[in-house]
Amino acid sequence: MTTTTSHIPEHVPESEGPDAAVAAARPARLIHTESTTEIPVHLLFREEPSAPPAEVKLRPAVVAHRPTPEKAEKPEKPEKDDRDTQDIGVRARASAPRVDPDVEERPARVLPGIAGVLAGLCGAAGCAVTAWWAGVLPPFAAQAFGPSAGAGGLGPAQWAAFAGAGALGLFGFGGLARGRTGRAWVLELFGRYRGTVRGTGLLWVNPLLLRRRVDVRLRHWRGEPLPAADRGGVALRVSVLVVWRVRDTARATLGIEDHEGYLRACVEAALLRVPVAAPGAGRGAVQATQDALTRLAAADVGPVGLEVCAVRPLRVEYAPEVAAAMHRRRLAALDARHRASAIGAVVDSVEDTVTRLTMRGLLDLDDDERQVLVKDLTVAFCAGRGETGA
Known part of the structure; x- marks a missing residue:
């Protein structure tokens, strides 16, 4: 029996006869682009080749083949994160230098x-x-x-x-x-x-x-103040302590001309790529800066046989050209903070005074008189704090 392919229309017209009744009983297809293939029933349960079956007219089974779905659209890439210290290790490994793979430390025969x-x-x-x-x-x-x-x-x-x-x-x-x-x-x-x-x-x-x-011992050096910048782009001068050692003697000696000079250059480059915590920043920001500098420097010098254990900022100060302006800015911020705390203390004192006088029944004031009293007490307290220098 041969296999044929046919398409079932969405609407089956009415017709007479048993074949027409069976065709009319078929449900309308749900997928408009599907195709059907007729497979004889005896082939669905056939396990071994046998003699050709007798000619028996059987209703063929209908198996639907859905078209291959189109490739799913690629998800949109997440928006770029603006955090400067994120994925520093991945970027550093991508830009790490390469040395001769044959130059690798191995024990000598002695x-x-x-x-x-x-x-x-x-x-x-x-x-x-x-x-x-x-x-x-x-x-x-x-x-x-x-x-x-x-x-x-x-x-x-x-x-x-x-x-x-x-x-x-x-x-x-x-x-x-x-x-x-x-x-x-x-x-x-x-x-x-x-x-x-x-x-x-x-x-x-x-x-x-x-x-x-x-x-090959653990070594350290404290560099001279190097140029850097904080998250806002303000110029800084940073002195760092670098703890390092030679891990692969062959690459450090034969793979590069001067591994100590290369280490200093990599630390200076890391300071230019990583935002440094500004003077007066919290311990968390300082630790994040240290971790980012260590990861970046270690990734740069790793291929040449060096191991960086830590890059610690020891002294962070503003560059001379912006030091005076930043000093005035910090003073202004401290003065604003002091004023805010002083006003808060005066308001708390006035509120406490008025509340106590009212609760003890010493005053029976309406809203206008209360506002006048609060105003007078505020002026008096502010004048008193100004005279005492608080």
């Missing part, structure tokens, strides 16, 4: 110091034995070691023995190094990074490697 000491002693002993063999020992040494095995002088064999023993001694003693807590060595061989030594005590390092000492 030996205990006793190995170098033994190699050096063996080399020195070999040189002494070779000199005794060649008969070139000093007189005092010859008496200690006894007569030499030969007096032919330094021949090719003796020179080869001297070279081998001397090289062994120099190689053993020349590779001795003392590892200290909080210090590390970055090793290079012909310009190629060979690893980092963070061990302590007596160690033996290949003397052919170039060593660069790096301080």
Whole structure:
């Protein structure tokens, strides 16, 4: 049986016969754009292939196929938040510098110091034995070691023995190094990074490697006053305390020319991008400024192997060009606050006086007389506070 596709009209006209009655009983479709496909009933329950069924006329089932809905409209982007310190870490990671991915700290191959000491002693002993063999020992040494095995002088064999023993001694003693807590060595061989030594005590390092000492302790520095601005754009001068350390010695030494200078530049750039709490701001605003500066500086210097623990503003003051104007503004605000508190105190005193006189029955005043009394008491109290300097 073949499958056909048909469209059901919205309105089925009346017709005679059983087929017309069945068609008229079908409900009108709700979706005007839907399409229908006729599937034979025996195919809906068919599990395995079988012989072709007998020709039986069955009413085909109707399965509706709804068209693919259009893509939902993208939600509108939320309005941009004006808070300056929001998403600072995300923006900082997006603009963070990139360094060579192959430059990454890894431990170098070193030996205990006793190995170098033994190699050096063996080399020195070999040189002494070779000199005794060649008969070139000093007189005092010859008496200690006894007569030499030969007096032919330094021949090719003796020179080869001297070279081998001397090289062994120099190689053993020349590779001795003392590892200290909080210090590390970055090793290079012909310009190629060979690893980092963070061990302590007596160690033996290949003397052919170039060593660069790096301080990995927790360090801090207090910078000079740097330019900044508050939320209102008023110019400020800020002195900060930066606590930092070297986390990846390879990147800090080989990935950048001067990591300390780069750190100072990143802190100065962070001060220009983060609004600093103005002088006299609360502890919450100061803490928010510190957190934002720390996140931004840490994101900038992280790829070069540095770790910033804290960037704390120590001293915040207005820039010289706006210091006088801001001082007058603060004085005016303090004076307005003082006046508001003084007026509030006078009003409270007048209200308390009038209430007490009325409750005790000492005065029986109407509204006009009450207003006159309140006015006189207010003038008297204000004059009294002015004379006492309150």
